[in-house]
Structures are given as C-alpha cells and as structure tokens.
Amino acid sequence: MPNARDLLAPQPHCPDCEVAIGQPHVEGCDVARCLRTGLQRLSCERKHNCGNDTWSGRWPGEADCERLGWMIGPGLPDLNRLLTEATWNPATRQWDARA
Known part of the structure; x- marks a missing residue:
C-alpha cells in the first residue's frame, strides 16, 4: 500500500496536457479550471474569460x-x-x- 504522503505529493506534469508545474494548461485540458467559477474550464459554458489556470503539481x-x-x-x-x-x-x- 502506498504511503499517504506519496498520494498528495506534487506531480511534475499535468496528467492530461503534460505541462510542468507553474506552466499554464493548454487549451482543451480537462484538468484546467475556470478561474472565475473554480469548475472545469473545458465544461464552462459561461460567456466570460476563464483565465489561464496553471498546473500546481x-x-x-x-x-x-x-x-x-x-x-x-x-x-x-x-x-x-x-x-x-x-x-x-x-x-x-x-x-x-x-x-
């Protein structure tokens, strides 16, 4: 069984778009969040700029x-x-x- 600390350890790259920590997610990444709603950017249907979410690890x-x-x-x-x-x-x- 993995150590619980390992489960929350930062991952060097986004599991979907593969950007590195601190880099903005690419368009179409399903991990990226809308910075106005906090929800998935890919599914955001509101007519606003969702911002440029970055991968935190x-x-x-x-x-x-x-x-x-x-x-x-x-x-x-x-x-x-x-x-x-x-x-x-x-x-x-x-x-x-x-x-």
Missing part, C-alpha cells in the same frame, strides 16, 4: 481539502464535499467553507 481542490480538513482518509481529499459544501473565491482562487 496537484489535482485541483486537493490543497483546499487539506486546508479545510476535508479528508476521507490519509492522502484522500474529499473533493465531492468540496464541490457541494464550499464556495469558490475568484479573488483568492481557492475554495472556502460556507459560513
């Missing part, structure tokens, strides 16, 4: 789950809870727990 929302303490188990962020119980803050580009 971690799956979108993992760091927010860790920060909020929303983990299913060691190394397993509760991304479903994040999307149902948090609000996207476009100014800080992170998910915040609803009051």
Whole structure:
C-alpha cells in the first residue's frame, strides 16, 4: 500500500496536457479550471474569460481539502464535499467553507 504522503505529493506534469508545474494548461485540458467559477474550464459554458489556470503539481481542490480538513482518509481529499459544501473565491482562487 502506498504511503499517504506519496498520494498528495506534487506531480511534475499535468496528467492530461503534460505541462510542468507553474506552466499554464493548454487549451482543451480537462484538468484546467475556470478561474472565475473554480469548475472545469473545458465544461464552462459561461460567456466570460476563464483565465489561464496553471498546473500546481496537484489535482485541483486537493490543497483546499487539506486546508479545510476535508479528508476521507490519509492522502484522500474529499473533493465531492468540496464541490457541494464550499464556495469558490475568484479573488483568492481557492475554495472556502460556507459560513
């Protein structure tokens, strides 16, 4: 069984578009997020500029789950809870727990 710390370790390249950490995702990448909604950029149907999301080395929302303490188990962020119980803050580009 892998070490829980290894599960959340930064990955050097995006699993879809293969850009390196700190580089903007390429058009059509299904990992990239809309910086206005926090949701998947590829599926964003709003008529706005989604911004240029960059690969952080971690799956979108993992760091927010860790920060909020929303983990299913060691190394397993509760991304479903994040999307149902948090609000996207476009100014800080992170998910915040609803009051």
